Amino acid sequence: MPKPPLEKTLYPVVERWVRRHFGCFQTAINKGLRHSRIDVVGVRDTGGDLSGEIEVIAVEVKRGSFPFANGCGQTLGYNVYANRVYLADLRDEPFSTDEVQIASHLGIGLVQIRSGRCIEVISSPVYKPIRRLNLRLLETLHLGKCQLCDSIFNIGDSGAGANRFSSLTRENVRKAIAAEKGLMFWNREVAERKHKMGMRVSADGTTYERRFICPDCVSYVIAQIAPAKR
Numbered sequence: 001m002p003k004p005p006l007e008k009t010l011y012p013v014v015e016r017w018v019r020r021h022f023g024c025f026q027t028a029i030n031k032g033l034r035h036s037r038i039d040v041v042g043v044r045d046t047g048g049d050l051s052g053e054i055e056v057i058a059v060e061v062k063r064g065s066f067p068f069a070n071g072c073g074q075t076l077g078y079n080v081y082a083n084r085v086y087l088a089d090l091r092d093e094p095f096s097t098d099e100v101q102i103a104s105h106l107g108i109g110l111v112q113i114r115s116g117r118c119i120e121v122i123s124s125p126v127y128k129p130i131r132r133l134n135l136r137l138l139e140t141l142h143l144g145k146c147q148l149c150d151s152i153f154n155i156g157d158s159g160a161g162a163n164r165f166s167s168l169t170r171e172n173v174r175k176a177i178a179a180e181k182g183l184m185f186w187n188r189e190v191a192e193r194k195h196k197m198g199m200r201v202s203a204d205g206t207t208y209e210r211r212f213i214c215p216d217c218v219s220y221v222i223a224q225i226a227p228a229k230r
């Protein structure tokens with residue numbers, strides 16, 4: 001009997017499916033976070049013409065032979081980060097009635113991986129993740145939220161040694177306009193408040209309280225109120 005493939009060899013299969021099936025503009029594999037590790041994650045636009053709303057989809061990948069309810073519980077735990085959560089399992093046989101019931105009861109989506117293809121068996125309900133964990137996940141995907149238009153946009157490069165904020169200038173509006181970049185700034189008051197309460201303390205007085213403005217808002221809104229060059 002051939003050995004089942006390693007779990008991580010299934011990740012690209014699931015990632016491709018997530019990209020195509022949900023129309024994700026960004027996907028990632030094996031995303032390690034402080035409290036979790038997500039096998040496959042995707043981000044898609046859901047805001048229509050009038051908003052930049054997005055949805056994060058997280059998938060737990062298995063290759064059979066695991067305690068099913070435990071796997072479902074683990075998958076459900078992704079909803080602290082994501083709006084939709086799926087358990088994708090490699091199997092020839094369909095999910096049993098019990099398994100479908102367990103997944104529906106807990107509120108997770110189910111995907112069958114078979115012959116290199118993914119089939120959505122149950123779709124995931126929509127969840128409201130913990131905002132700070134959701135935004136932190138997005139930042140590891142090089143995405144940030146614009147404080148002006150509320151859209152999610154690319155803030156920098158990926159890869160080792162890359163500048164993760166390369167699409168932004170640091171509190172320099174003129175430079176941002178000239179370079180057609182976005183802007184990054186820090187909120188000192190909020191940082192000070194959290195510092196006082198011992199919530200976020202840095203040794204050197206650095207503030208982590210970063211906020212972003214997208215290149216479009218810089219070019220088409222802020223550029224109009226910036227003083228004209230003589």
Ligand SMILES: [Zn+2]
Nearest residue numbers: 146149214217
């Ligand atoms: Zn914007």
